[in-house]
Amino acid sequence: MxxxxxxxxxxxxxxxxxxxxxxxxxxxxxxxxxxxxxxxRVGYAPVQPVPYSHALHAGQLGLDCRYCHSNIEASGLANLPTAQTCMNCHNQIKTASPLLAVVRRSYATGQPVPWVQVHRLPDFVYFNHSIHVARGVGCVECHGHINQMETVTHDQPLTMAFCLDCHRDPAPRLRPRAEVTNLDWRAPSAAAQDAMGRKFVHDWNVNPPQSCSGCHR
Amino acid sequence: MRTVYLVTAFVLVLGISVLGFRGKVFTHTPMDVFPDLLFPGMKVQPKFRAQGTSSFFADGRIDRMPPAGTVPASGPLKDDDALYLGKAADGSWIRVFPASVTVNRRLLERGRERYGIYCAPCHGGLGDGNGVTKRYGMGATPSYHDERLRQMSEGQIFDTITHGKAPAYNMNPYADKLTPEDRWAVVAYVRALQKTQTGTLDEVPAKNRPELGLK
Incomplete structure (x- = not known):
């Protein structure tokens, strides 16, 4: 063999x-x-029906996030703006721009602008915007520097590990409430952030849930 | 064996070239690596999410408008004309704040914050009509420091925020963005802005004068 x-x-x-x-x-x-x-998901930047630039509106013009996303403090959902919100200015500025035709049609007919959702959590996650905003979690923590983005790009992974990192130790990511929508705000130093964060955790009774039912029902 | 490793290395390099690295910007729909069909996990549930779409309704929208002529069962009955319309019992604009609104520092701070978000882009931080939109072609935004607007009643300012001035003067309503209480806070702050131009030294209490660098 x-x-x-x-x-x-x-x-x-x-x-x-x-x-x-x-x-x-x-x-x-x-x-x-x-x-x-x-x-x-990180890096997802879909082509939107209107090439709206956050870098121009939120960055250069300095509009507050809440001018358009007006319900973030009161509602669990961060709403997209109505066409009327766009028309508050665009009934006089760039009224003939072909890029805004979709918005004008929406304003006239009531049919929504078909925006493409960028940040989407699974249906079994119940994320509430208002409580995070009320407890001093800045928009930038999850959404990145939107005010520098021409097209909104998915910046953070938004995984359960990402959520839990902060829920276990919120102090490094808390800021004064007045600076929540200020995407460029940073504590003067790491030590200052630490002291401030710990103070907020105590004063605002920040006690983020780590139990399953905190975020899943 | 060497050939097997070479082929493996080639497949590896090919895979990395096709898939790229993390953080790359892309426009296609994100890949679902654990699709619900193969890994049932309630990731996609047959439920309505706000501002979503549905084929159930003719207009494709999940969010519904209240039927015409109905009053929401939730929330208070809006029968306080002063608070919700800025009108007195006889239908005239009120020249004071409604009884249910207390003008204090807290209200003014709230008004300042709301004003900064919703009004300042056009009316300017000083209320002089020189907001950032002016540089981009917004028509003449009136200054709060005109005699006409100084004389305007509180109720009428409230009504302007609620219903806007369109189409005659281009300002759209802000009732969807400001609750009635917030609108009164903004009215109070607008009054404070007007005061910055008309206030006199006599109106500053003696103990606060050093804060303004006055004796």
Whole structure:
């Protein structure tokens, strides 16, 4: 029988085991890197029906986030603006711009502008905007520097680990309530942020839930 | 064996070239790596989310308008004309604040904040009509420091915020953005802005004068 299998075949089982280990490592690394929202969602910047620039409106003009997203303090949902909100200014500014035709049609007919949702949580997550805003979590913590974005881009992974990082230790991410919508605000120093954050946690009784039912029902 | 490793390395490099790295900006719909069909997890539930779409209603909208002529069962009955309309019992504009609104520092601070968000872009931080929109072609925004607006009653200012001045004067209503209480806070702050131009030294209490650098 010795002429059927060469001598090197004796090493084959070991080589196969080693190869399978290598494949296992590569697959684990690949899944970890590519199959989480850090890869699948961060960087998502869909083409919107109106090429609205947050860099111009929120950055250059300095409009407050709440001018358009007017319900964030009162409602769990951060609302998209009505067409009338756009027309508050655009009934006089750039009234003939073809880029705004969709908005004008929406204002005239009542049909909504078909904006594409960028930040979308699974249906089993009950995120409430108003409580985060009321407790001094800045918009920038989850949405990034929207005021520098020409097109809104998904900035943070918004995974459960991302939420829990802050729910376990909120102090580093709390800011004075008046600065919540100021995307460029930063504490003067890390030590100042730490002291301020701890004070807010105490004063505002910040006690973010870590139980399942805090965010899932 | 060497060939197997070479092929593996090639497939690896090919995969990374196609998939790229994290943080790359893209416009296509995000890949769902755990689709609900294969991994049922209630990620997509047959429920309505605000501002969503639905084929159930003819206009495709989930958010519904209240039927005409109905009054919401929730919330207070809005029978306080002074608070909700800025009108007295005889239908004239009120020249004072409604009885249910207390003008104090808290109200003024609230008014300042709301004014900064919703009014300042056009009316300007000083109320002089020189907001940032003026540089981009917004027509003449009136100054609060005109005699006409100084004489305007509180009720009428409230009504202007509530219903706007469109189409004659281009200002749209802000009732969707400001609750009646917030509108009164803004009215109070507008009055404070007007006072900045007409106030006299006699009106400043003696103990507060050093704060203004006065004796």
């Amino acid at each position: 010795s002429h059927l299998f060469p001598k090197s075949a004796n090493k084959l089982p070991l080589q196969i085991i080693i190869y399978l280990c290598v494949i296992g490592v590569v697959a684990t690394a690949g899944i970890t890197y590519y199959m989480t929202p850090k890869y699948t």
